Amino acid sequence: MAVEVRIPTILRQYTGGAKVVEGGGDTLSALIDDLESRHEGLRDRLIENGELRRFVNIYVNDEDVRFLDGLKTSLSDADSVTVLPAVAGGA
Amino acid sequence: MRYESLLASLGHTPLVGLPRLSPSPEVRLWAKLEDHNPTGSVKDRPALRMIEAAEADGTLQAGSTILEPTSGNTGISLAMAAKLKGYRLICVMPENTSEERRQLLRMWGAEIISSPAAGGSNEAVRVAKGLAAEHPDWVMLYQYGNPSNAAAHYETTGPELLEDLPEITHFVAGLGTTGTLMGVGRYLREKVPGVQIIAAEPRYGELVYGLRNLDEGFVPELYDESVLTSRFSVGPRDAVKRTRELLELEGIFAGISTGAVLHAALGIGRKAMAAGASADIAFIVADGGWKYLSTGAYEGTLDEAEDRLEGQLWA
Structure with missing residues:
Protein backbone atom coordinates (compact mmCIF):
# COMPACT_ATOMS: atom_id res chain seq x y z
CA MET A 1 0.00 0.00 0.00
CA ALA A 2 1.40 3.36 -1.01
CA VAL A 3 0.44 6.80 0.17
CA GLU A 4 1.87 10.02 -1.21
CA VAL A 5 3.00 12.46 1.47
CA ARG A 6 3.65 16.15 0.74
CA ILE A 7 6.37 17.62 2.93
CA PRO A 8 6.61 21.37 3.62
CA THR A 9 9.86 23.27 3.00
CA ILE A 10 10.60 23.48 6.70
CA LEU A 11 10.76 19.67 7.07
CA ARG A 12 12.61 18.77 3.88
CA GLN A 13 15.90 18.61 5.72
CA TYR A 14 14.63 15.19 6.88
CA THR A 15 13.66 13.97 3.40
CA GLY A 16 16.86 14.87 1.56
CA GLY A 17 15.06 17.87 0.07
CA ALA A 18 12.20 15.79 -1.37
CA LYS A 19 8.83 17.58 -1.66
CA VAL A 20 6.88 14.35 -1.93
CA VAL A 21 7.75 11.01 -0.36
CA GLU A 22 5.97 7.66 -0.38
CA GLY A 23 5.08 5.64 2.63
CA GLY A 24 2.82 2.87 3.84
CA GLY A 25 0.60 2.07 6.81
CA ASP A 26 -3.02 1.40 7.70
CA THR A 27 -3.20 4.47 9.89
CA LEU A 28 -1.56 7.88 9.95
CA SER A 29 0.44 6.81 12.98
CA ALA A 30 1.76 3.72 11.16
CA LEU A 31 2.56 5.85 8.13
CA ILE A 32 4.60 8.26 10.24
CA ASP A 33 6.49 5.32 11.79
CA ASP A 34 7.20 4.00 8.29
CA LEU A 35 8.47 7.42 7.17
CA GLU A 36 10.66 7.68 10.27
CA SER A 37 12.44 4.44 9.28
CA ARG A 38 13.72 6.18 6.14
CA HIS A 39 13.65 9.83 7.22
CA GLU A 40 15.01 9.84 10.74
CA GLY A 41 13.96 12.79 12.88
CA LEU A 42 10.73 13.53 11.02
CA ARG A 43 8.44 11.92 13.60
CA ASP A 44 9.66 14.19 16.40
CA ARG A 45 8.85 17.26 14.31
CA LEU A 46 5.26 16.08 13.82
CA ILE A 47 4.38 14.45 17.12
CA GLU A 48 4.93 15.50 20.72
CA ASN A 49 3.78 13.41 23.70
CA GLY A 50 1.73 11.20 21.42
CA GLU A 51 -0.21 14.15 19.92
CA LEU A 52 0.15 16.17 16.75
CA ARG A 53 2.26 19.25 17.46
CA ARG A 54 0.28 22.46 17.91
CA PHE A 55 1.67 24.19 14.81
CA VAL A 56 1.52 21.14 12.54
CA ASN A 57 -1.53 20.37 10.42
CA ILE A 58 -1.90 17.08 8.58
CA TYR A 59 -4.56 16.55 5.93
CA VAL A 60 -5.73 13.24 4.44
CA ASN A 61 -7.31 13.89 1.05
CA ASP A 62 -7.47 17.58 2.03
CA GLU A 63 -9.34 16.97 5.30
CA ASP A 64 -7.70 17.99 8.59
CA VAL A 65 -7.04 14.77 10.55
CA ARG A 66 -7.94 16.51 13.82
CA PHE A 67 -11.56 16.20 12.63
CA LEU A 68 -11.11 12.60 11.50
CA ASP A 69 -9.47 10.20 13.94
CA GLY A 70 -6.27 12.16 14.53
CA LEU A 71 -3.18 9.94 14.42
CA LYS A 72 -5.47 6.89 14.28
CA THR A 73 -7.04 8.08 11.01
CA SER A 74 -7.15 5.10 8.67
CA LEU A 75 -5.47 5.27 5.28
CA SER A 76 -6.20 3.50 2.01
CA ASP A 77 -4.12 2.95 -1.07
CA ALA A 78 -3.73 6.11 -3.18
CA ASP A 79 -4.75 8.47 -0.36
CA SER A 80 -2.84 11.71 -0.37
CA VAL A 81 -1.39 13.13 2.83
CA THR A 82 -0.30 16.78 3.16
CA VAL A 83 1.73 18.17 6.04
CA LEU A 84 1.65 21.96 6.54
CA PRO A 85 2.70 24.36 9.27
CA ALA A 86 -0.25 26.26 10.82
CA VAL A 87 -0.15 29.83 9.52
CA ALA A 88 -2.33 32.93 9.80
CA GLY A 89 -5.00 33.08 7.11
CA GLY A 90 -6.00 36.09 5.05
CA ALA A 91 -8.15 38.59 6.90
CA MET B 1 -34.43 49.98 2.44
CA ASN B 37 -21.98 45.06 2.82
CA PRO B 38 -20.88 48.75 2.84
CA THR B 39 -17.29 48.19 1.61
CA GLY B 40 -18.08 44.97 -0.23
CA SER B 41 -16.95 42.28 2.19
CA VAL B 42 -17.96 40.25 5.23
CA LYS B 43 -15.25 42.08 7.19
CA ASP B 44 -17.44 45.14 7.66
CA ARG B 45 -19.22 43.21 10.40
CA PRO B 46 -16.22 42.44 12.67
CA ALA B 47 -14.44 45.71 11.81
CA LEU B 48 -17.34 47.90 12.95
CA ARG B 49 -18.03 45.71 15.97
CA MET B 50 -14.37 45.91 17.08
CA ILE B 51 -14.34 49.71 16.67
CA GLU B 52 -17.60 50.14 18.58
CA ALA B 53 -16.38 47.92 21.43
CA ALA B 54 -13.12 49.90 21.65
CA GLU B 55 -15.07 53.16 21.68
CA ALA B 56 -17.39 51.86 24.39
CA ASP B 57 -14.56 50.83 26.72
CA GLY B 58 -12.62 54.04 26.08
CA THR B 59 -9.67 52.42 24.26
CA LEU B 60 -10.48 54.45 21.14
CA GLN B 61 -10.88 58.19 21.53
CA ALA B 62 -11.18 61.11 19.15
CA GLY B 63 -8.02 61.29 17.04
CA SER B 64 -6.72 57.84 18.01
CA THR B 65 -4.47 55.85 15.69
CA ILE B 66 -5.63 52.34 14.84
CA LEU B 67 -3.08 49.67 13.81
CA GLU B 68 -4.08 46.37 12.22
CA PRO B 69 -2.42 43.45 10.43
CA THR B 70 -4.57 42.64 7.39
CA SER B 71 -4.37 41.04 3.98
CA GLY B 72 -6.98 43.52 2.75
CA ASN B 73 -10.65 43.26 3.59
CA THR B 74 -10.53 44.03 7.31
CA GLY B 75 -8.24 46.95 6.56
CA ILE B 76 -10.63 48.29 3.93
CA SER B 77 -13.58 48.03 6.34
CA LEU B 78 -11.62 49.72 9.12
CA ALA B 79 -10.44 52.44 6.71
CA MET B 80 -13.97 53.37 5.73
CA ALA B 81 -15.15 53.49 9.35
CA ALA B 82 -12.00 55.31 10.50
CA LYS B 83 -12.50 57.99 7.84
CA LEU B 84 -16.10 58.60 8.91
CA LYS B 85 -15.23 58.56 12.60
CA GLY B 86 -12.02 60.56 12.44
CA TYR B 87 -9.34 57.99 13.33
CA ARG B 88 -5.97 57.50 11.70
CA LEU B 89 -5.47 53.94 10.38
CA ILE B 90 -2.21 52.11 9.75
CA CYS B 91 -2.46 48.69 8.08
CA VAL B 92 0.35 46.16 8.09
CA MET B 93 -0.13 44.23 4.90
CA PRO B 94 1.87 41.42 3.28
CA GLU B 95 3.50 42.66 0.06
CA ASN B 96 2.09 39.70 -1.92
CA THR B 97 -1.48 41.05 -1.89
CA SER B 98 -3.30 42.47 -4.90
CA GLU B 99 -2.81 46.07 -6.03
CA GLU B 100 -6.56 46.75 -5.88
CA ARG B 101 -6.54 46.19 -2.14
CA ARG B 102 -3.74 48.73 -1.70
CA GLN B 103 -5.45 51.32 -3.88
CA LEU B 104 -8.71 50.96 -1.97
CA LEU B 105 -6.95 51.33 1.37
CA ARG B 106 -5.18 54.48 0.20
CA MET B 107 -8.43 55.90 -1.19
CA TRP B 108 -10.09 55.60 2.20
CA GLY B 109 -7.06 57.30 3.73
CA ALA B 110 -5.22 54.39 5.35
CA GLU B 111 -1.44 54.25 5.60
CA ILE B 112 0.14 50.95 4.55
CA ILE B 113 3.22 49.34 6.02
CA SER B 114 4.31 46.35 3.93
CA SER B 115 5.46 43.13 5.55
CA PRO B 116 7.61 40.58 3.69
CA ALA B 117 5.85 38.22 1.24
CA ALA B 118 7.57 35.17 2.72
CA GLY B 119 5.51 34.07 5.70
CA GLY B 120 2.33 35.80 4.46
CA SER B 121 -0.04 36.97 7.17
CA ASN B 122 2.15 35.46 9.89
CA GLU B 123 4.72 38.14 9.12
CA ALA B 124 2.06 40.88 9.05
CA VAL B 125 0.94 39.80 12.52
CA ARG B 126 4.53 39.70 13.77
CA VAL B 127 5.37 43.14 12.36
CA ALA B 128 2.14 44.65 13.74
CA LYS B 129 2.78 43.23 17.21
CA GLY B 130 6.27 44.75 17.11
CA LEU B 131 4.88 48.16 16.09
CA ALA B 132 2.22 47.98 18.79
CA ALA B 133 4.93 47.41 21.41
CA GLU B 134 6.92 50.41 20.09
CA HIS B 135 3.85 52.67 19.98
CA PRO B 136 1.77 52.03 23.09
CA ASP B 137 -0.55 54.91 22.17
CA TRP B 138 -1.65 53.14 18.96
CA VAL B 139 -4.71 50.91 19.28
CA MET B 140 -4.32 47.47 17.73
CA LEU B 141 -7.80 45.96 17.41
CA TYR B 142 -6.18 42.62 16.50
CA GLN B 143 -8.84 40.72 14.61
CA TYR B 144 -7.17 37.33 15.21
CA GLY B 145 -7.75 37.57 18.95
CA ASN B 146 -10.50 40.17 19.45
CA PRO B 147 -13.68 38.55 20.84
CA SER B 148 -15.75 41.27 19.12
CA ASN B 149 -14.81 39.70 15.79
CA ALA B 150 -16.58 36.41 16.59
CA ALA B 151 -19.29 38.29 18.52
CA ALA B 152 -20.24 40.24 15.38
CA HIS B 153 -21.05 36.97 13.66
CA TYR B 154 -22.72 35.45 16.71
CA GLU B 155 -24.98 38.50 16.95
CA THR B 156 -25.71 39.21 13.29
Whole structure:
Protein backbone atom coordinates (compact mmCIF):
# COMPACT_ATOMS: atom_id res chain seq x y z
CA MET A 1 0.00 0.00 0.00
CA ALA A 2 1.40 3.36 -1.01
CA VAL A 3 0.44 6.80 0.17
CA GLU A 4 1.87 10.02 -1.21
CA VAL A 5 3.00 12.46 1.47
CA ARG A 6 3.65 16.15 0.74
CA ILE A 7 6.37 17.62 2.93
CA PRO A 8 6.61 21.37 3.62
CA THR A 9 9.86 23.27 3.00
CA ILE A 10 10.60 23.48 6.70
CA LEU A 11 10.76 19.67 7.07
CA ARG A 12 12.61 18.77 3.88
CA GLN A 13 15.90 18.61 5.72
CA TYR A 14 14.63 15.19 6.88
CA THR A 15 13.66 13.97 3.40
CA GLY A 16 16.86 14.87 1.56
CA GLY A 17 15.06 17.87 0.07
CA ALA A 18 12.20 15.79 -1.37
CA LYS A 19 8.83 17.58 -1.66
CA VAL A 20 6.88 14.35 -1.93
CA VAL A 21 7.75 11.01 -0.36
CA GLU A 22 5.97 7.66 -0.38
CA GLY A 23 5.08 5.64 2.63
CA GLY A 24 2.82 2.87 3.84
CA GLY A 25 0.60 2.07 6.81
CA ASP A 26 -3.02 1.40 7.70
CA THR A 27 -3.20 4.47 9.89
CA LEU A 28 -1.56 7.88 9.95
CA SER A 29 0.44 6.81 12.98
CA ALA A 30 1.76 3.72 11.16
CA LEU A 31 2.56 5.85 8.13
CA ILE A 32 4.60 8.26 10.24
CA ASP A 33 6.49 5.32 11.79
CA ASP A 34 7.20 4.00 8.29
CA LEU A 35 8.47 7.42 7.17
CA GLU A 36 10.66 7.68 10.27
CA SER A 37 12.44 4.44 9.28
CA ARG A 38 13.72 6.18 6.14
CA HIS A 39 13.65 9.83 7.22
CA GLU A 40 15.01 9.84 10.74
CA GLY A 41 13.96 12.79 12.88
CA LEU A 42 10.73 13.53 11.02
CA ARG A 43 8.44 11.92 13.60
CA ASP A 44 9.66 14.19 16.40
CA ARG A 45 8.85 17.26 14.31
CA LEU A 46 5.26 16.08 13.82
CA ILE A 47 4.38 14.45 17.12
CA GLU A 48 4.93 15.50 20.72
CA ASN A 49 3.78 13.41 23.70
CA GLY A 50 1.73 11.20 21.42
CA GLU A 51 -0.21 14.15 19.92
CA LEU A 52 0.15 16.17 16.75
CA ARG A 53 2.26 19.25 17.46
CA ARG A 54 0.28 22.46 17.91
CA PHE A 55 1.67 24.19 14.81
CA VAL A 56 1.52 21.14 12.54
CA ASN A 57 -1.53 20.37 10.42
CA ILE A 58 -1.90 17.08 8.58
CA TYR A 59 -4.56 16.55 5.93
CA VAL A 60 -5.73 13.24 4.44
CA ASN A 61 -7.31 13.89 1.05
CA ASP A 62 -7.47 17.58 2.03
CA GLU A 63 -9.34 16.97 5.30
CA ASP A 64 -7.70 17.99 8.59
CA VAL A 65 -7.04 14.77 10.55
CA ARG A 66 -7.94 16.51 13.82
CA PHE A 67 -11.56 16.20 12.63
CA LEU A 68 -11.11 12.60 11.50
CA ASP A 69 -9.47 10.20 13.94
CA GLY A 70 -6.27 12.16 14.53
CA LEU A 71 -3.18 9.94 14.42
CA LYS A 72 -5.47 6.89 14.28
CA THR A 73 -7.04 8.08 11.01
CA SER A 74 -7.15 5.10 8.67
CA LEU A 75 -5.47 5.27 5.28
CA SER A 76 -6.20 3.50 2.01
CA ASP A 77 -4.12 2.95 -1.07
CA ALA A 78 -3.73 6.11 -3.18
CA ASP A 79 -4.75 8.47 -0.36
CA SER A 80 -2.84 11.71 -0.37
CA VAL A 81 -1.39 13.13 2.83
CA THR A 82 -0.30 16.78 3.16
CA VAL A 83 1.73 18.17 6.04
CA LEU A 84 1.65 21.96 6.54
CA PRO A 85 2.70 24.36 9.27
CA ALA A 86 -0.25 26.26 10.82
CA VAL A 87 -0.15 29.83 9.52
CA ALA A 88 -2.33 32.93 9.80
CA GLY A 89 -5.00 33.08 7.11
CA GLY A 90 -6.00 36.09 5.05
CA ALA A 91 -8.15 38.59 6.90
CA MET B 1 -34.43 49.98 2.44
CA ARG B 2 -33.59 53.31 4.04
CA TYR B 3 -30.75 53.85 6.55
CA GLU B 4 -29.46 56.89 8.44
CA SER B 5 -25.92 56.39 7.11
CA LEU B 6 -23.71 53.93 5.30
CA LEU B 7 -22.52 52.41 8.58
CA ALA B 8 -26.12 51.75 9.61
CA SER B 9 -26.71 49.72 6.44
CA LEU B 10 -24.37 46.94 7.60
CA GLY B 11 -25.56 43.33 7.38
CA HIS B 12 -28.96 41.85 6.45
CA THR B 13 -27.35 40.50 3.31
CA PRO B 14 -29.29 38.33 0.84
CA LEU B 15 -29.23 34.53 1.05
CA VAL B 16 -29.67 33.18 -2.47
CA GLY B 17 -30.36 29.65 -3.67
CA LEU B 18 -28.08 28.06 -6.25
CA PRO B 19 -30.47 25.95 -8.35
CA ARG B 20 -27.87 24.97 -10.92
CA LEU B 21 -24.95 24.18 -8.61
CA SER B 22 -27.05 22.36 -6.00
CA PRO B 23 -26.50 18.60 -6.33
CA SER B 24 -30.25 17.77 -6.21
CA PRO B 25 -33.61 19.23 -5.11
CA GLU B 26 -33.00 17.58 -1.72
CA VAL B 27 -29.39 18.69 -1.33
CA ARG B 28 -29.43 22.44 -1.73
CA LEU B 29 -26.73 25.09 -1.63
CA TRP B 30 -27.37 28.64 -0.39
CA ALA B 31 -24.97 31.57 -0.78
CA LYS B 32 -24.92 34.45 1.71
CA LEU B 33 -23.83 37.46 -0.30
CA GLU B 34 -21.55 39.35 2.07
CA ASP B 35 -20.26 41.47 -0.80
CA HIS B 36 -23.49 43.43 -0.26
CA ASN B 37 -21.98 45.06 2.82
CA PRO B 38 -20.88 48.75 2.84
CA THR B 39 -17.29 48.19 1.61
CA GLY B 40 -18.08 44.97 -0.23
CA SER B 41 -16.95 42.28 2.19
CA VAL B 42 -17.96 40.25 5.23
CA LYS B 43 -15.25 42.08 7.19
CA ASP B 44 -17.44 45.14 7.66
CA ARG B 45 -19.22 43.21 10.40
CA PRO B 46 -16.22 42.44 12.67
CA ALA B 47 -14.44 45.71 11.81
CA LEU B 48 -17.34 47.90 12.95
CA ARG B 49 -18.03 45.71 15.97
CA MET B 50 -14.37 45.91 17.08
CA ILE B 51 -14.34 49.71 16.67
CA GLU B 52 -17.60 50.14 18.58
CA ALA B 53 -16.38 47.92 21.43
CA ALA B 54 -13.12 49.90 21.65
CA GLU B 55 -15.07 53.16 21.68
CA ALA B 56 -17.39 51.86 24.39
CA ASP B 57 -14.56 50.83 26.72
CA GLY B 58 -12.62 54.04 26.08
CA THR B 59 -9.67 52.42 24.26
CA LEU B 60 -10.48 54.45 21.14
CA GLN B 61 -10.88 58.19 21.53
CA ALA B 62 -11.18 61.11 19.15
CA GLY B 63 -8.02 61.29 17.04
CA SER B 64 -6.72 57.84 18.01
CA THR B 65 -4.47 55.85 15.69
CA ILE B 66 -5.63 52.34 14.84
CA LEU B 67 -3.08 49.67 13.81
CA GLU B 68 -4.08 46.37 12.22
CA PRO B 69 -2.42 43.45 10.43
CA THR B 70 -4.57 42.64 7.39
CA SER B 71 -4.37 41.04 3.98
CA GLY B 72 -6.98 43.52 2.75
CA ASN B 73 -10.65 43.26 3.59
CA THR B 74 -10.53 44.03 7.31
CA GLY B 75 -8.24 46.95 6.56
CA ILE B 76 -10.63 48.29 3.93
CA SER B 77 -13.58 48.03 6.34
CA LEU B 78 -11.62 49.72 9.12
CA ALA B 79 -10.44 52.44 6.71
CA MET B 80 -13.97 53.37 5.73
CA ALA B 81 -15.15 53.49 9.35
CA ALA B 82 -12.00 55.31 10.50
CA LYS B 83 -12.50 57.99 7.84
CA LEU B 84 -16.10 58.60 8.91
CA LYS B 85 -15.23 58.56 12.60
CA GLY B 86 -12.02 60.56 12.44
CA TYR B 87 -9.34 57.99 13.33
CA ARG B 88 -5.97 57.50 11.70
CA LEU B 89 -5.47 53.94 10.38
CA ILE B 90 -2.21 52.11 9.75
CA CYS B 91 -2.46 48.69 8.08
CA VAL B 92 0.35 46.16 8.09
CA MET B 93 -0.13 44.23 4.90
CA PRO B 94 1.87 41.42 3.28
CA GLU B 95 3.50 42.66 0.06
CA ASN B 96 2.09 39.70 -1.92
CA THR B 97 -1.48 41.05 -1.89
CA SER B 98 -3.30 42.47 -4.90
CA GLU B 99 -2.81 46.07 -6.03
CA GLU B 100 -6.56 46.75 -5.88
CA ARG B 101 -6.54 46.19 -2.14
CA ARG B 102 -3.74 48.73 -1.70
CA GLN B 103 -5.45 51.32 -3.88
CA LEU B 104 -8.71 50.96 -1.97
CA LEU B 105 -6.95 51.33 1.37
CA ARG B 106 -5.18 54.48 0.20
CA MET B 107 -8.43 55.90 -1.19
CA TRP B 108 -10.09 55.60 2.20
CA GLY B 109 -7.06 57.30 3.73
CA ALA B 110 -5.22 54.39 5.35
CA GLU B 111 -1.44 54.25 5.60
CA ILE B 112 0.14 50.95 4.55
CA ILE B 113 3.22 49.34 6.02
CA SER B 114 4.31 46.35 3.93
CA SER B 115 5.46 43.13 5.55
CA PRO B 116 7.61 40.58 3.69
CA ALA B 117 5.85 38.22 1.24
CA ALA B 118 7.57 35.17 2.72
CA GLY B 119 5.51 34.07 5.70
CA GLY B 120 2.33 35.80 4.46
CA SER B 121 -0.04 36.97 7.17
CA ASN B 122 2.15 35.46 9.89
CA GLU B 123 4.72 38.14 9.12
CA ALA B 124 2.06 40.88 9.05
CA VAL B 125 0.94 39.80 12.52
CA ARG B 126 4.53 39.70 13.77
CA VAL B 127 5.37 43.14 12.36
CA ALA B 128 2.14 44.65 13.74
CA LYS B 129 2.78 43.23 17.21
CA GLY B 130 6.27 44.75 17.11
CA LEU B 131 4.88 48.16 16.09
CA ALA B 132 2.22 47.98 18.79
CA ALA B 133 4.93 47.41 21.41
CA GLU B 134 6.92 50.41 20.09
CA HIS B 135 3.85 52.67 19.98
CA PRO B 136 1.77 52.03 23.09
CA ASP B 137 -0.55 54.91 22.17
CA TRP B 138 -1.65 53.14 18.96
CA VAL B 139 -4.71 50.91 19.28
CA MET B 140 -4.32 47.47 17.73
CA LEU B 141 -7.80 45.96 17.41
CA TYR B 142 -6.18 42.62 16.50
CA GLN B 143 -8.84 40.72 14.61
CA TYR B 144 -7.17 37.33 15.21
CA GLY B 145 -7.75 37.57 18.95
CA ASN B 146 -10.50 40.17 19.45
CA PRO B 147 -13.68 38.55 20.84
CA SER B 148 -15.75 41.27 19.12
CA ASN B 149 -14.81 39.70 15.79
CA ALA B 150 -16.58 36.41 16.59
CA ALA B 151 -19.29 38.29 18.52
CA ALA B 152 -20.24 40.24 15.38
CA HIS B 153 -21.05 36.97 13.66
CA TYR B 154 -22.72 35.45 16.71
CA GLU B 155 -24.98 38.50 16.95
CA THR B 156 -25.71 39.21 13.29
CA THR B 157 -24.56 36.71 10.64
CA GLY B 158 -25.74 33.67 12.60
CA PRO B 159 -29.25 34.97 13.42
CA GLU B 160 -29.71 36.23 9.83
CA LEU B 161 -28.84 32.78 8.47
CA LEU B 162 -31.21 30.98 10.82
CA GLU B 163 -34.03 33.40 10.10
CA ASP B 164 -33.68 32.94 6.34
CA LEU B 165 -32.94 29.19 6.45
CA PRO B 166 -34.46 27.54 9.54
CA GLU B 167 -33.84 24.13 7.90
CA ILE B 168 -30.05 24.71 7.70
CA THR B 169 -28.00 21.51 8.14
CA HIS B 170 -24.49 22.73 7.23
CA PHE B 171 -22.60 26.01 7.40
CA VAL B 172 -19.38 26.51 5.42
CA ALA B 173 -17.02 29.49 5.54
CA GLY B 174 -13.39 30.38 4.95
CA LEU B 175 -10.89 30.09 7.78
CA GLY B 176 -8.73 33.18 8.30
CA THR B 177 -9.12 34.84 11.68
CA THR B 178 -11.68 32.07 12.36
CA GLY B 179 -14.14 34.78 13.54
CA THR B 180 -16.94 33.93 11.08
CA LEU B 181 -16.80 30.21 11.85
CA MET B 182 -16.52 30.69 15.61
CA GLY B 183 -19.36 33.22 15.84
CA VAL B 184 -21.84 31.68 13.39
CA GLY B 185 -20.80 28.18 14.48
CA ARG B 186 -21.51 28.81 18.16
CA TYR B 187 -24.83 30.48 17.40
CA LEU B 188 -26.08 27.71 15.12
CA ARG B 189 -24.90 24.93 17.43
CA GLU B 190 -27.00 26.46 20.22
CA LYS B 191 -30.09 26.63 18.02
CA VAL B 192 -29.87 23.76 15.54
CA PRO B 193 -29.19 20.27 16.91
CA GLY B 194 -26.75 18.34 14.73
CA VAL B 195 -25.74 21.28 12.54
CA GLN B 196 -22.36 20.80 10.85
CA ILE B 197 -19.82 23.64 10.86
CA ILE B 198 -17.23 23.27 8.11
CA ALA B 199 -14.08 25.32 7.56
CA ALA B 200 -12.44 25.81 4.16
CA GLU B 201 -8.84 26.81 4.63
CA PRO B 202 -6.95 28.30 1.69
CA ARG B 203 -3.76 26.40 0.82
CA TYR B 204 -1.23 28.87 -0.53
CA GLY B 205 2.08 28.42 -2.32
CA GLU B 206 5.25 27.37 -0.51
CA LEU B 207 6.47 30.93 0.06
CA VAL B 208 3.72 31.48 2.63
CA TYR B 209 4.66 28.40 4.68
CA GLY B 210 8.38 29.10 4.61
CA LEU B 211 8.93 29.52 8.35
CA ARG B 212 12.35 29.48 9.92
CA ASN B 213 11.13 26.88 12.37
CA LEU B 214 7.88 25.19 13.24
CA ASP B 215 7.47 27.11 16.48
CA GLU B 216 6.77 30.23 14.41
CA GLY B 217 3.49 28.66 13.30
CA PHE B 218 0.34 30.53 14.18
CA VAL B 219 -3.11 29.60 15.42
CA PRO B 220 -5.46 32.57 15.93
CA GLU B 221 -6.32 33.17 19.58
CA LEU B 222 -10.03 33.11 18.61
CA TYR B 223 -9.81 29.55 17.28
CA ASP B 224 -11.67 26.87 19.20
CA GLU B 225 -11.46 23.54 17.42
CA SER B 226 -14.55 22.21 19.21
CA VAL B 227 -16.85 24.59 17.29
CA LEU B 228 -15.99 22.93 13.96
CA THR B 229 -17.05 19.54 12.66
CA SER B 230 -14.56 19.41 9.80
CA ARG B 231 -11.87 21.45 8.15
CA PHE B 232 -10.73 21.21 4.53
CA SER B 233 -7.61 22.55 2.89
CA VAL B 234 -8.32 23.91 -0.61
CA GLY B 235 -5.61 24.79 -3.10
CA PRO B 236 -5.71 27.59 -5.70
CA ARG B 237 -6.66 25.34 -8.61
CA ASP B 238 -9.88 24.08 -7.00
CA ALA B 239 -10.63 27.58 -5.66
CA VAL B 240 -10.33 29.19 -9.11
CA LYS B 241 -12.29 26.39 -10.78
CA ARG B 242 -15.20 26.83 -8.36
CA THR B 243 -15.04 30.64 -8.51
CA ARG B 244 -15.51 30.37 -12.26
CA GLU B 245 -18.33 27.81 -11.95
CA LEU B 246 -20.17 30.11 -9.56
CA LEU B 247 -20.08 32.85 -12.19
CA GLU B 248 -20.77 30.56 -15.13
CA LEU B 249 -23.70 28.66 -13.61
CA GLU B 250 -25.23 31.07 -11.12
CA GLY B 251 -24.02 34.47 -12.28
CA ILE B 252 -22.26 35.29 -9.01
CA PHE B 253 -18.95 37.15 -9.39
CA ALA B 254 -17.08 36.29 -6.19
CA GLY B 255 -13.56 36.55 -4.83
CA ILE B 256 -11.24 33.56 -4.99
CA SER B 257 -11.65 32.55 -1.35
CA THR B 258 -15.34 31.97 -2.07
CA GLY B 259 -14.32 29.38 -4.66
CA ALA B 260 -12.46 27.51 -1.92
CA VAL B 261 -15.55 27.63 0.29
CA LEU B 262 -17.80 26.45 -2.54
CA HIS B 263 -15.39 23.57 -3.21
CA ALA B 264 -15.83 22.36 0.38
CA ALA B 265 -19.62 22.92 0.22
CA LEU B 266 -19.90 20.82 -2.94
CA GLY B 267 -17.84 18.06 -1.30
CA ILE B 268 -20.29 18.03 1.63
CA GLY B 269 -23.19 18.02 -0.84
CA ARG B 270 -21.80 14.99 -2.66
CA LYS B 271 -21.43 13.13 0.63
CA ALA B 272 -25.04 13.93 1.57
CA MET B 273 -26.22 12.69 -1.85
CA ALA B 274 -24.22 9.46 -1.47
CA ALA B 275 -25.76 8.92 1.97
CA GLY B 276 -29.24 9.54 0.58
CA ALA B 277 -29.71 12.41 3.04
CA SER B 278 -31.29 15.77 2.39
CA ALA B 279 -29.24 18.85 3.24
CA ASP B 280 -29.44 22.64 3.22
CA ILE B 281 -25.88 23.90 3.01
CA ALA B 282 -25.30 27.62 3.51
CA PHE B 283 -21.95 29.20 2.73
CA ILE B 284 -20.41 32.65 2.87
CA VAL B 285 -19.53 34.66 -0.21
CA ALA B 286 -16.93 36.79 1.57
CA ASP B 287 -16.51 39.35 -1.20
CA GLY B 288 -16.83 40.04 -4.91
CA GLY B 289 -14.11 39.38 -7.46
CA TRP B 290 -13.30 43.01 -8.21
CA LYS B 291 -10.26 43.25 -5.94
CA TYR B 292 -8.63 40.18 -7.50
CA LEU B 293 -8.89 40.90 -11.24
CA SER B 294 -5.21 41.81 -11.40
CA THR B 295 -4.20 38.42 -9.97
CA GLY B 296 -5.06 36.83 -13.33
CA ALA B 297 -7.39 34.28 -11.73
CA TYR B 298 -10.34 35.14 -13.96
CA GLU B 299 -8.72 34.72 -17.38
CA GLY B 300 -7.04 31.97 -19.38
CA THR B 301 -6.79 28.29 -18.49
CA LEU B 302 -6.83 26.86 -14.97
CA ASP B 303 -3.13 26.01 -15.35
CA GLU B 304 -2.33 29.63 -16.18
CA ALA B 305 -4.42 30.93 -13.28
CA GLU B 306 -2.78 28.47 -10.88
CA ASP B 307 0.68 29.61 -12.01
CA ARG B 308 -0.22 33.27 -11.61
CA LEU B 309 -1.51 32.73 -8.08
CA GLU B 310 1.69 31.02 -6.93
CA GLY B 311 3.15 33.07 -4.10
CA GLN B 312 0.15 35.41 -3.88
CA LEU B 313 -2.14 35.71 -0.88
CA TRP B 314 -5.32 35.02 -2.81
CA ALA B 315 -7.63 34.77 0.19
